[in-house]
Amino acid sequence: MVIRRAGLADLAALAALEAASFVCDGVSRRAMAGFLRSPAALVLLDEEGAGAALRGHLVLRFHARHRIARVYSIAVAAAAMGQGVGRALVASAELAARARGSAAVRLEISVDNAPSQALFRACGYQVFGHYDDYYEDGGAALRLQKML
Numbered sequence: 001m002v003i004r005r006a007g008l009a010d011l012a013a014l015a016a017l018e019a020a021s022f023v024c025d026g027v028s029r030r031a032m033a034g035f036l037r038s039p040a041a042l043v044l045l046d047e048e049g050a051g052a053a054l055r056g057h058l059v060l061r062f063h064a065r066h067r068i069a070r071v072y073s074i075a076v077a078a079a080a081m082g083q084g085v086g087r088a089l090v091a092s093a094e095l096a097a098r099a100r101g102s103a104a105v106r107l108e109i110s111v112d113n114a115p116s117q118a119l120f121r122a123c124g125y126q127v128f129g130h131y132d133d134y135y136e137d138g139g140a141a142l143r144l145q146k147m148l
């Protein structure tokens, strides 16, 4: 597993994986380009080897005023699911958040997304709230958090 910070050269692959992973509410190509350029965001990716196929990515955002980092998106390619890529991306994101002085990592997960809920619970995240009508399609989300 080769996890590294993504750059603008990875934009096409990142946007393609988002499009393949989310029917709606995925990160657009334009938004992903913004995250790649922003000092308040970190995009991590896992690839099979230097220049090889993208196996997964995670977008982490930092708040200017709060010591809370937020997983804005995580996606693993269908062919790479179930092999620990998601778990490794989450662990790398936590290390990066700690290095930036974050005290906690938070994210929202659809109430219908059992695989993602299982991944984050396995990584030690706990539900601390929920939002009704959170997604474009009106679906609800759980709010999860892990103290670092």
Ligand SMILES: CC(C)(COP(=O)(O)OP(=O)(O)OC[C@H]1O[C@@H](n2cnc3c(N)ncnc32)[C@H](O)[C@@H]1OP(=O)(O)O)[C@@H](O)C(=O)NCCC(=O)NCCS
Pocket: 021, 022, 073, 074, 075, 076, 077, 080, 081, 082, 083, 084, 085, 086, 087, 088, 108, 109, 110, 113, 114, 115, 116, 118, 119, 120, 122
């Ligand atoms: C959710 C997602 C990122 C998981 O990535 P992954 O690389 O397949 O997950 P891992 O292999 O690292 O799994 C780690 C743990 O998560 C849990 N898990 C992952 N996928 C699961 C599934 N389909 N069913 C149940 N548990 C699952 C398990 O506890 C697993 O541990 P184990 O392998 O020891 O049983 C991936 O399924 C995905 O990209 N889904 C589509 C996009 C998405 O829904 N993103 C999340 C938005 S909030």
